[in-house]
Amino acid sequence: MHEECGVVGVSFKDEAPAALSIYYALYALQHRGQESAGITVHDGAQVRTLKGMGLVPEIFNRQDIQRLKGHVGIGHVRYSTTGSSKIENCQPLLVSFKSGNIAIAHNGNLVNSKELRTELEKEGRIFLSDSDTEVIAHLLVKKLMNYELEDAVQELMKLLIGSYSLVILIDNSLIVVRDPLGIKPLCLGQIDNGYVVTSESAAIDILNGQLIRDIAPGEMLIFSNGSYESKHLVKSRNHAHCVFEYIYFARPDSVIDGELVYNVRMRIGKTLFEEHPAKADIVSPVPDSGITYAIGFSKESAIDYMEGLMKNRYIGRTFIMPGQDMRETAVRLKLNTIRPNIEGKSVVLVDDSIVRGTTSRRIIDLMRKSGAREIHVRIASPPIISPCYLGIDMATREELVAAHKAVKGVEAVINADSLGYISLEGLVKSIGIPLDDLCVGCLTGEYPVEIPGERCTRRQLKLSEF
Numbered sequence: 001m002h003e004e005c006g007v008v009g010v011s012f013k014d015e016a017p018a019a020l021s022i023y024y025a026l027y028a029l030q031h032r033g034q035e036s037a038g039i040t041v042h043d044g045a046q047v048r049t050l051k052g053m054g055l056v057p058e059i060f061n062r063q064d065i066q067r068l069k070g071h072v073g074i075g076h077v078r079y080s081t082t083g084s085s086k087i088e089n090c091q092p093l094l095v096s097f098k099s100g101n102i103a104i105a106h107n108g109n110l111v112n113s114k115e116l117r118t119e120l121e122k123e124g125r126i127f128l129s130d131s132d133t134e135v136i137a138h139l140l141v142k143k144l145m146n147y148e149l150e151d152a153v154q155e156l157m158k159l160l161i162g163s164y165s166l167v168i169l170i171d172n173s174l175i176v177v178r179d180p181l182g183i184k185p186l187c188l189g190q191i192d193n194g195y196v197v198t199s200e201s202a203a204i205d206i207l208n209g210q211l212i213r214d215i216a217p218g219e220m221l222i223f224s225n226g227s228y229e230s231k232h233l234v235k236s237r238n239h240a241h242c243v244f245e246y247i248y249f250a251r252p253d254s255v256i257d258g259e260l261v262y263n264v265r266m267r268i269g270k271t272l273f274e275e276h277p278a279k280a281d282i283v284s285p286v287p288d289s290g291i292t293y294a295i296g297f298s299k300e301s302a303i304d305y306m307e308g309l310m311k312n313r314y315i316g317r318t319f320i321m322p323g324q325d326m327r328e329t330a331v332r333l334k335l336n337t338i339r340p341n342i343e344g345k346s347v348v349l350v351d352d353s354i355v356r357g358t359t360s361r362r363i364i365d366l367m368r369k370s371g372a373r374e375i376h377v378r379i380a381s382p383p384i385i386s387p388c389y390l391g392i393d394m395a396t397r398e399e400l401v402a403a404h405k406a407v408k409g410v411e412a413v414i415n416a417d418s419l420g421y422i423s424l425e426g427l428v429k430s431i432g433i434p435l436d437d438l439c440v441g442c443l444t445g446e447y448p449v450e451i452p453g454e455r456c457t458r459r460q461l462k463l464s465e466f
């Protein structure tokens, strides 16, 4: 199961209501998941949860937030496409055990959850969902039966392979954990009277807070009574921050592992021009994902930035009635051309990535129909040649157009006059984090953890290193 998610945890010193801050933070993280959302809070005596399918404002109203009493809590937004769109998979996942309640929200994907689940099932444990988060919940409860919290979490981390940024409520203690490779983002912020931990720092800004730092890979933080304690539970020689967070997934106003996503994207745009210059009348982004790159490209090339396409931001899950030219209607509903800006012109069209190639093809066809003379496509990632197993919902290898075709072949598929992808070196330089500390599995087919049937470049952690 492939998922994309956002998580948040809030801990206040006094009786301030955590649910309202979590609600605002989930709004800020909505781009990370639009399928379901949930909030769990604890008031020192009782745990309360509300979760549902849909967007944050569709699930929570003012009364709900007021009813969710508690000074500590966690929240989650989730998106998945592989047939698991059901309420059982919504998070936070709440379980009760001998000593109390545990609520967990997870961003990431375990690559060994099947094996772990089979082991647990052999012991007679039952599962209500097909999410790997439930596997984590079972294992945590199991470890808490035999160990104190710190050791229990460390023992849990020894079993998990993959990406996991976790926010956990054990009664009224907030615990946050980031996997030893730091694959998915997680950061800490100070807010009035307390702390917030969230997938992206933009959510801290929305709460008028200050970003303190990233949660270190392999680190656990325990919050109680308005302060927190840090434990580095697992060491790792290198990290594996997901490049796709910078390329597509994260908001440009977020700082991830020390780099402002906007600045990274500007640098990528500049590098794209250096590597693949073009003679053209205008530089135009595919909105919204191509905008910052196109600005960078335009600055460096001194070719005018001009919008050739306009996006409908309210499109949601619109249905298209059969009988019209469905394909064109579907594209035009989402993206329409600004005809005079492109008519008779040579256009550099900038986008973040090509996955299946279908979007680019449709956009280019539309632009040609609107009179664009030439279309030179520039892409802010190297060709995506391998699937993601670690938390980005992408596509299967068969579906990835660049897995089977060289650049010229993709150029033909999307019907561009020219096509240039940024190089891996150019991307890494633009991000500003060494290649050894990035996960570039989707771009190279070499992953930072062992995945059956795939190549792994990293030295595996030995148990003695925990």
Ligand code: AMP
Pocket: 248, 289, 351, 352, 353, 354, 355, 356, 357, 358, 359, 360, 392, 393, 394
């Ligand atoms: P396509 O090549 O038709 O599969 O579409 C690629 C476009 O979808 C890219 O230009 C991105 O803007 C967007 N995209 C890339 N990755 C994802 C993802 N994981 N989820 C949703 N949209 C994505």
